[in-house]
Amino acid sequence: MAMTGVLRPGHAQVRVLELEKAVTFYRDVLGLVETGRDDQGRVYFKCWDERDHNSYILRESDQAGLDFFGFKVLDEATLDQLEKDLNEYGIKTRRLPAGDLLETGERVRFTLPSGHDIELYATKTAVGNGIPAINPGPWCADSERGIAPVRLDHTLLYGPNIAEVKKIFVDVLGFYLVERVLGEDGDSEAAIWLSCSHKVHDIAIAEYPEPGKLHHCSFLMESWERVLRAGDIMSMNEVPVDIGPTRHGVTRGCTIYAWDPSGNRFETFMGGYQPYPDYEPLTWTFDNFGQGLDYPQRKLHETFLTVVS
Ligand code: M3P
Ligand code: FE
Numbered sequence: 001m002a003m004t005g006v007l008r009p010g011h012a013q014v015r016v017l018e019l020e021k022a023v024t025f026y027r028d029v030l031g032l033v034e035t036g037r038d039d040q041g042r043v044y045f046k047c048w049d050e051r052d053h054n055s056y057i058l059r060e061s062d063q064a065g066l067d068f069f070g071f072k073v074l075d076e077a078t079l080d081q082l083e084k085d086l087n088e089y090g091i092k093t094r095r096l097p098a099g100d101l102l103e104t105g106e107r108v109r110f111t112l113p114s115g116h117d118i119e120l121y122a123t124k125t126a127v128g129n130g131i132p133a134i135n136p137g138p139w140c141a142d143s144e145r146g147i148a149p150v151r152l153d154h155t156l157l158y159g160p161n162i163a164e165v166k167k168i169f170v171d172v173l174g175f176y177l178v179e180r181v182l183g184e185d186g187d188s189e190a191a192i193w194l195s196c197s198h199k200v201h202d203i204a205i206a207e208y209p210e211p212g213k214l215h216h217c218s219f220l221m222e223s224w225e226r227v228l229r230a231g232d233i234m235s236m237n238e239v240p241v242d243i244g245p246t247r248h249g250v251t252r253g254c255t256i257y258a259w260d261p262s263g264n265r266f267e268t269f270m271g272g273y274q275p276y277p278d279y280e281p282l283t284w285t286f287d288n289f290g291q292g293l294d295y296p297q298r299k300l301h302e303t304f305l306t307v308v309s
Helices: 019-029 076-089 162-172 224-236 285-292 302-308
Strands: 005-014 033-037 043-046 058-062 065-073 094-096 107-111 117-123 151-159 175-181 189-195 205-206 211-221 243-247 252-257 263-272 282-284
Touching: 005 019, 005 117, 005 151, 005 211, 019 033, 019 043, 019 058, 065 076, 065 151, 065 211, 076 107, 076 117, 076 162, 162 175, 162 189, 162 205, 175 285, 224 243, 224 252, 224 263, 243 302, 282 285
Parallel strands: 005 058, 065 117, 151 205, 175 282, 211 263
Antiparallel strands: 005 065, 033 043, 043 058, 094 107, 107 117, 151 211, 175 189, 189 205, 243 252, 252 263
């Protein structure tokens, strides 16, 4: 099998200020599918075309932001091996028991030098995408409610020590560097885009003094028209839009950034290209950061650099 190790982003647990207001937003406006609630009061969602039980979990708190971001790995033997590799590299891990997250097996959690909690897990109950596995139709009712992204695609995190974070993802977890923006010194990296797959990024990280910050979770749309329609739905519902619709120079992704009712930024995104691990990473110089963010407008929007949760 060509795909081994870390397979894909699997789940994000995000803090929201008012749970029921957030649930209404994520279900009716973003159009996620609610799949469960647990005895801690957390609410579980998936995107309509995802097959595992959950990918986006809301926890009520007095502060917005990201609790943790999880990656699904191939199997339990891979999970054991990656845990061992992390420990040998000098990273402490801890196991969270199966069932702590609904329909999810044991998770291996560790903290990045950027202050973010990352998890690896191998098991999550497959509930399907609402379309039969035999003679499936191309879509279903859940794909037509609200913005209705097909999957949780990637996250962009803000925090310190991204050179060390990069080493952990590349040297231990098998990711590769796809693109990067250099710092003002022309040498250090201000932001990096990493892939564990054929996707243009599975995680991105930008250097930022405060640890553990969330810039956005990104949701994949099937077409540019669906991104534009997402913009229509945002405006119909008075969702605060940050940037777009436009195209990132970095990744070539077509995008809208907007904020949920708690101030967590999210992205509706499509496109990009399909990199392979043998590709030379693409580099953006600091003076072209604006093109990297917003290619048509060549604008380094102030909010991109300063607003995180
Ligand atoms: C993305 C993304 C900049 C930002 C790029 C963003 C500054 O590629 O997916 O959010 O290049
Ligand atoms: Fe993004």
